[in-house]
Amino acid sequence: MKRSHLISALALAILGSAGVVIASTSTNTPGATCVASSGTLVNSVDGQSANLTTSSATAVCPIDRQIAPTVSTKVAATVWVVDESTSANVCCTLHSKNPGGAEVNGSQVCSSGSSSNYQTLSLAQITDGATFSHYFITCTVPGTSSGLVSKVLTYRSIED
Numbered sequence: 087m088k089r090s091h092l093i094s095a096l097a098l099a100i101l102g103s104a105g106v107v108i109a110s111t112s113t114n115t116p117g118a119t120c121v122a123s124s125g126t127l128v129n130s131v132d133g134q135s136a137n138l139t140t141s142s143a144t145a146v147c148p149i150d151r152q153i154a155p156t157v158s159t160k161v162a163a164t165v166w167v168v169d170e171s172t173s174a175n176v177c178c179t180l181h182s183k184n185p186g187g188a189e190v191n192g193s194q195v196c197s198s199g200s201s202s203n204y205q206t207l208s209l210a211q212i213t214d215g216a217t218f219s220h221y222f223i224t225c226t227v228p229g230t231s232s233g234l235v236s237k238v239l240t241y242r243s244i245e246d
Contacts, residue, residue, distance in 0.1 A: 117238035158245035170234035
C-alpha cells in the first residue's frame with residue numbers, strides 16, 4: 087500500500103472512531119407538497135397551498151428525513167404562512183412518528199392576526215432517536231374571511 091493511501095486510511099479510521107459530527111441539513115419545501123387530512127387545500131402554480139373554502143383545513147406537510155450518511159435524530163422547522171382570517175390563526179406543529187405508533191410532538195405555534203403579508207412560524211426542535219420514524223408538520227389553515235385566503239407558502243426543515 088502506498089504511503090498516501092495508508093495515511094488516508096488511518097485518518098478515516100481515527101475520524102470514524104471519534105464520532106465525526108455531520109453538519110446540519112436544511113431543506114426548503116413548497117407549501118404545495120402539503121396535503122389536506124381534513125377540509126380542502128388547493129395548490130397553486132407558484133407552489134403554495136391555499137384554503138379556498140369557508141371551513142378550516144388541516145395540512146400535513148412531509149419532511150424528507152435524512153438517513154445517510156448518518157441518521158438525523160433532531161429536527162426543527164420554519165413555516166411561512168399568509169393568515170388573512172379575521173377569526174382564526176394559522177397554527178402549526180412539528181411531529182415525528184414511527185410505524186409502531188410512538189409519536190413526538192412539538193409545541194403548537196400560531197400566526198398573529200390577519201395580514202396579507204407572510205408571517206414566519208418558528209417550530210422548536212424535537213428529538214426522536216428511532217431510526218425508522220418520519221418527520222412532518224401539521225397546520226390548521228382557517229377558511230376564507232370576506233373572500234380573503236389563508237395559505238402555507240413554504241417550509242424549511244433543519245435536521246441534525
